[in-house]
Amino acid sequence: xxxxxxxxxxxxxxxxxxxxxxxxxxxxxxxxxxxxxxxxxxxxxxxxxxxxxxxxxxxxxxxxxxxxxxxxxxxxxxxxxxxxxxxxxxxxxxxxxxxxxxxxxxxxxxxxxxxxxxxxxxxxxxxxxxxxxxxxxxxxxxxxxxxxxxxxxxxxxxxxxxxxxxxxxxxxxxxxxxxxxxxxxxxxxxxxxxxxxxxxxxxxxxxxxxxxxxxxxxxxxxxxxxxxxxxxxxxxxxxxxxxxxxxxxxxxxxxxxxxxxxxxxxxxxxxxxxxxxxxxxxxxxxxxxxxxxxxxxxxxxxxxxxxxxxxxxxxxxxxxxxxxxxxxxxxxxxxxxxxxxxxxxxxxxxxxxxxxxxxxxxxx
Numbered sequence: 001x002x003x004x005x006x007x008x009x010x011x012x013x014x015x016x017x018x019x020x021x022x023x024x025x026x027x028x029x030x031x032x033x034x035x036x037x038x039x040x041x042x043x044x045x046x047x048x049x050x051x052x053x054x055x056x057x058x059x060x061x062x063x064x065x066x067x068x069x070x071x072x073x074x075x076x077x078x079x080x081x082x083x084x085x086x087x088x089x090x091x092x093x094x095x096x097x098x099x100x101x102x103x104x105x106x107x108x109x110x111x112x113x114x115x116x117x118x119x120x121x122x123x124x125x126x127x128x129x130x131x132x133x134x135x136x137x138x139x140x141x142x143x144x145x146x147x148x149x150x151x152x153x154x155x156x157x158x159x160x161x162x163x164x165x166x167x168x169x170x171x172x173x174x175x176x177x178x179x180x181x182x183x184x185x186x187x188x189x190x191x192x193x194x195x196x197x198x199x200x201x202x203x204x205x206x207x208x209x210x211x212x213x214x215x216x217x218x219x220x221x222x223x224x225x226x227x228x229x230x231x232x233x234x235x236x237x238x239x240x241x242x243x244x245x246x247x248x249x250x251x252x253x254x255x256x257x258x259x260x261x262x263x264x265x266x267x268x269x270x271x272x273x274x275x276x277x278x279x280x281x282x283x284x285x286x287x288x289x290x291x292x293x294x295x296x297x298x299x300x301x302x303x304x305x306x307x308x309x310x311x312x313x314x315x316x317x318x319x320x321x322x323x324x325x326x327x328x329x330x331x332x333x334x335x336x337x338x339x340x341x342x343x344x345x346x347x348x349x350x351x352x353x354x355x356x357x358x359x360x361x362x363x364x
Contacts, residue, residue, distance in 0.1 A: 013086035016093030023052035025243040073115035083122035105169035112173035152297035202239030228292035230270035237263030238316035262304030265318035290355035
C-alpha cells in the first residue's frame with residue numbers, strides 16, 4: 001500500500017461518519033496522528049452509532065481533532081457552514097440496505113440523491129469563493145458509491161466506464177447520487193472523485209447485513225434466513241481496506257474520475273455461511289432456505305486494475321478478515337445486543353417472519 005506522508009487535506013467533513021465504513025475511515029485517519037481534523041455530520045439514524053466512534057473519543061489526542069454534528073445532509077442550513085470550514089468532504093452518508101429500500105424507497109431518494117445535491121450545492125458555493133479569492137482553495141468532493149450500480153454481472157468484471165444498470169431502489173438512488181456528482185464536475189468544474197466499493201464486511205457492521213446477521217443469530221442459535229439457493233456471488237472487501245482505499249483516492253485520485261474498490265475475493269453466500277458456522281462451531285441445520293429478495297442481483301464483480309495502477313493494494317486476505325470479524329462479534333456482544341432490540345424486532349418480523357414461516361432446511 002502506498003500512502004501520502006503529508007495529507008493534502010487537513011480539515012475533513014465526513015458525512016455518515018458514525019456509520020460502518022465511515023467510522024472506520026474516521027478511526028483510521030485520526031489514528032495516523034498527523035494533525036488531520038475531522039468534523040462528522042451524521043443524522044444518527046438506526047445505522048449511525050455513536051459507539052462506533054468510542055475508540056477515537058477515548059483517546060484524548062484523537063478526540064481533540066474530532067467533532068460530531070448531529071444533522072441531516074439534506075438540510076442546507078446545517079451543511080453550508082460545515083462545508084465552509086472544510087478542505088474536503090467525504091460523503092459516506094446513505095441509506096444502504098437493499099431490503100429496507102424495497103420496504104421504503106422514498107427514504108433512499110431523500111438521502112442518496114437529494115442529500116448529495118445539497119452537499120454539492122454547498123461545495124459549489126465554496127468553489128466560487130475560492131475563484132473570487134474569498135478562500136484559499138476549493139474543497140474536494142469524494143462520493144462513496146457501490147458496485148451495485150452496475151447491476152447483476154453474469155460474466156467478467158465491471159469496469160469504471162461500463163454502463164450503469166441498477167436494479168433495486170437502493171442501487172438506483174446511489175447511481176443517481178454519483179451521476180449528479182459527476183455532472184457537477186462537468187458543469188461546474190468541481191473537484192469531484194467517486195469510488196465504487198465491493199460488498200464490505202468487518203467489525204461495527206450493523207446486524208441487518210448478511211455476515212453480522214448470520215453471526216449474531218448463530219451465536220444465539222437462531223435461524224439463519226438464506227435467500228433462495230444461496231448461490232448469489234459477491235466480491236468481499238474488508239472494511240479497513242475499503243476505508244483505506246477511499247482515503248488513498250481522496251489524496252491521489254484525479255478530478256472527475258471514478259475508481260472501483262475491489263475486494264478480489266468472490267464467494268457465494270453459501271460459502272460464506274459455511275465458513276462462519278465452522279468458525280463458531282454451530283451446525284448447518286440453523287440455515288433455512290427462505291423466499292428470495294425481489295430482483296436479487298445474482299453476481300457482483302469489479303475490475304480493480306485502475307486503482308491498483310494508481311498505487312493502492314488491499315492488505316487483508318478474505319479468510320483472515322472473516323475470522324477476525326466473526327471473533328469481533330463474539331467478543332463484543334455489548335455492542336450489537338442493544339442494536340438487536342426495540343425497532344429491530346419490528347423490522348425483523350416485517351422482513352423475515354413470513355419468510356421463515358414458509359422456510360425449509362437448507363441443503364448442504
